[in-house]
Amino acid sequence: MRQSPWLAAARGPMLIAMLPAAVCILATVALSAWAIFYSFTNVELTGARSINWSFIGFDNYVRLFTREGFLNSLWVTFVFTFFSAIVGQSVVGFTLAVTLRGTRSLLRNIVEVAVMLGWLLPDIVAAFMWNATTSKTGLINSFILNPLGVGPVDLISNYALTVVVVANIWKGTAWSYLLFSAALDSISREILEAARVDGATPFQRIRLVILPMLRSHIATNLLLITIWTFGYFALIFALTGGGPGRQTEVLSILMFHTSFNVGKLGFGSAIAIAMMLLVGVLAVFYLRQLKEPK
Amino acid sequence: MLKRHLLAAAAATTLLVSALPAQAVSIAYNANFEALIAPGIAAYEAATGQKVDAIKLPGGDDYSTRIQTDLSAGTAADVIMLDSYIVAEYAGSNYLAPLDDLLKDWDQFKDFMKGPLDVVSYNGKVYALPNGTDVRMLYYNKADFTKAGLPIPWAPKTWADVIDAGKALNKVGVANAFLLEAGTKWGEGTTMQGFYMTLLGADTPDGDRNRLRDRASGKWIGDSPAIRNTLKFYQDVYVNDKISGTAINYAADVFNDTNNAFLAGDIGIYATGNWANDCLWGCGNANQPSQEEKDKLVGFSPWPGSGLPGAKATTNISGGWTVALTAKAATNPDAIKLLEAIYDAKNLGKWTVDTKTLTVRQDIADSDAYKSNPFLAQITAMVADTTGRDTVPGYAKVSALVQDMTAGILDGKSIDDVVKTYHDALVDEFGADAVVTLQ
Structure with a gap:
């Protein structure tokens, strides 16, 4: 194979430039290998089994299905990811991007600031804010439900998962909005004009022109927000701590609780590996969608 | 050559460390x-x-x-x-x-x-x-009690008295009538202020029937009438009689939020300890109200037992x-x-x-x-x-599993289900030989 002289001359600097990537890859592989290794042991954070642990084969993986916790959390995570990311952030972000496109109004500025604010606020601040908003004396009860003659409703006691889903839609919509706004700008005006001249209604223009052209953007967006939301921790942990009961105990909180409150690092690692596999499957699915249809 | 360099480096490091x-x-x-x-x-x-x-x-x-x-x-x-x-x-x-x-x-x-x-x-x-x-007790908000027509000083004799007081408080708009610590966010607080205080009065103390661990045999108690009675009490408070909402146990800043809610009258009865006399107004805070002013706002009663035959009249754990x-x-x-x-x-x-x-x-x-x-x-x-407490190695795990049991009750699970989960988890942790079931 003939090498380009430029590449040959730059081999030294290029090797150095590769170092950060190599370190990142090594760290990822090493930490994953570590977690996989631990998931076959009964090692614990403290106590006798932190020193004298042993291999227990697939026991931890069997317990994922025979012990309470994992299946419930899997379901909660699925509901949370589906409604807050795939349906919520993605659809709301897309709708906002389409409707606000080309407008230069005060309304657009207000909406953009509101959407970005959610994204920019630290998770913990957002959690305390939503806790206050949904409390019995909070904004929703005082300004919406009470004037309508309803309530006060203890929203987190009765609708914890819904509150968490709505909070996350509010928190994460900005990303989808920005991504779709940029993508829409890449569709040339001529194509949309042509569609209009041909008599396409606005709805048809979205369905038959814009959506197919944004196919890869949509897949990329879904890939990213699914991965983020699937392992999301801070907002839910600070807002409800996984409760009441286990109503909002997503997999990441179950993993944290198992590993660091109960102290079963081995079992916690098995949960982590299961999460990795699940996200991996979803990622492969989305990556296939990224390919142009033949 | 290399060896000499290494030696020099080692000597320099030693000097540097000793000079720091x-x-x-x-x-x-x-x-x-x-x-x-x-x-x-x-x-x-x-x-x-x-x-x-x-x-x-x-x-x-x-x-x-x-x-x-x-x-x-x-x-x-x-x-x-x-x-x-x-x-x-x-x-x-x-x-x-x-x-x-x-x-x-x-x-x-x-x-x-x-x-x-x-x-x-x-x-x-x-x-x-x-x-x-420390000692533990039931603190109550005197303004709420006056509003509900409940006696002050309050001295419940059984769990049923607590539930009745809770219902009376509900009637005058105190939605979280009784804060019985539950779930995982309180950590050890759920086990001590909530579960263990209830458990100690749930059955006769004979043979450690009212504890988490049978101290004579050194085995953890995976299932017992006392554990089931305790869970039944949790179920009455949060599911059957619903004298309290569940969310208060999962507030963003659960300790401070609860203290504030109690002082504001949003919680009527609060299972806590003597530190509340200080910490309700900020632990160690120098600008606290005087004891007389505090006594006008809140009072406390010892925790009553269940009222079942043989059970202790009042309970405490330190x-x-x-x-x-x-x-x-x-x-x-x-x-x-x-x-x-x-x-x-x-x-x-x-x-x-x-x-x-x-x-x-x-x-x-x-x-x-x-x-x-x-x-x-x-x-x-x-x-x-x-x-x-049963302060032997392993207790921290048992305590975390106890917190999970109460979370299960808040979730509406049956007592049979949460006890089975608890028992199985204890066996996973300590082996079947170290877990006992009491009839």
């Missing part, structure tokens, strides 16, 4: 005890002229998680504050330094009472110094917080000096009386300031009824 000033002694502590720890640090710094690397962490369950993670990662401070229940567990993991030899020249070590030192001992050695102990040295600090003379400065009779004595904490030192107990305090006399009388 000794690293400041570090302490990690729970902010709820700042009024005790901060003056202790100041006294140490004044006496030695050395700075202390102080890491003040917010109280609550996350404090214990942080310390546990630091210890297992080997990054913990030299001196650490610990809830007393975890001391034996950490001593068994070789995380802590035994203190007997280190404190043998300290003339105040003899003033510590034996019972409280037993709680923080492991294999006959003391691994931490307790700063006090814990407390401690300061320990991590294993690496055993050879650091500064660490023990800091510990002694914090526990010096003057510093500890002032904090004890200011915060009205039950003391574990005989000299403080004998002091006039302590003896003449009416609140302390009141809670000292409750000590006769008290017991301790």
Whole structure:
């Protein structure tokens, strides 16, 4: 194979430039290998089994299905990811991007600031804010439900998962909005004009022109927000701590609780590996969608 | 050639390390005890002229998680504050330094009472110094009770009396009539203030039938009438009679939010401990209302038993917080000096009386300031009824599983289901031989 002289001359600097990537890859592989290794042991954070642990084969993986916790959390995570990311952030972000496109109004500025604010606020601040908003004396009860003659409703006691889903839609919509706004700008005006001249209604223009052209953007967006939301921790942990009961105990909180409150690092690692596999499957699915249809 | 370079480098490193000033002694502590720890640090710094690397962490369950993670990662401070229940567990993991030899020249070590030192001992050695102990009770909001037409002072005799009071409070708009700590966000608070206080009155004390562990055989109790009765009480409070909402147990800042809600009258009855007399208005806060003003707002009653035949009439269980040295600090003379400065009779004595904490030192107990305090006399009388936790290695895991049981009840699961989950998890953890079922 003939090498380009430029590449040959730059081999030294290029090797150095590769170092950060190599370190990142090594760290990822090493930490994953570590977690996989631990998931076959009964090692614990403290106590006798932190020193004298042993291999227990697939026991931890069997317990994922025979012990309470994992299946419930899997379901909660699925509901949370589906409604807050795939349906919520993605659809709301897309709708906002389409409707606000080309407008230069005060309304657009207000909406953009509101959407970005959610994204920019630290998770913990957002959690305390939503806790206050949904409390019995909070904004929703005082300004919406009470004037309508309803309530006060203890929203987190009765609708914890819904509150968490709505909070996350509010928190994460900005990303989808920005991504779709940029993508829409890449569709040339001529194509949309042509569609209009041909008599396409606005709805048809979205369905038959814009959506197919944004196919890869949509897949990329879904890939990213699914991965983020699937392992999301801070907002839910600070807002409800996984409760009441286990109503909002997503997999990441179950993993944290198992590993660091109960102290079963081995079992916690098995949960982590299961999460990795699940996200991996979803990622492969989305990556296939990224390919142009033949 | 290479060898000579290596030797030179080694020599240079040795010189450099020995020339560096000794690293400041570090302490990690729970902010709820700042009024005790901060003056202790100041006294140490004044006496030695050395700075202390102080890491003040917010109280609550996350404090214990942080310390546990630091210890297992080997990054913990030299001196650490610990809830007393975890001391034996950490001593068994070789995380802590035994203190007997280190404190043998300290003339105040003899003033510590034996019972409280037993709680923080492991294999006959003391691994931490307790700063006090506590008793638990049901605090109630007097304004809510007046509104609901309930008697003050309130003295429930059975669990049913508590539920009835809760229903009366619900009728006058107190939605969270009874805060019985449940779920995982309270951490050890659920186990102690909620579950264990109920459990102790749930069955006869004979043969440890009202405990988590059968101390004679050394086995954990995986299923018993007392555990089921206790869960039934949780179910009555949160599911059947719904005298309280569940969300309050999962508030963003659960300790402070609950304290505020109780003072605001949004919680009628609060299962807590004597520290509430201080911490409701900010632990160790110097600008608190006077005891007379506090007594106008809140009162307390001993926890009643279930009312079942043979069960105790009132229950109590005691814990407390401690300061320990991590294993690496055993050879650091500064660490023990800091510990002694914090526990010096003057510093500890002032904090004890200011915060009205039950003391574990005989000299403080004998002091006039302590003896003449009416609140302390009141809670000292409750000590006769008290017991301790099952502070053996493994307790922390059992406690976490107990918290999971209560979370299951809040979720609407059946008692059979949550007990089975608990039993199976105990067997996973300790083996079938170490778990017993009582009929």
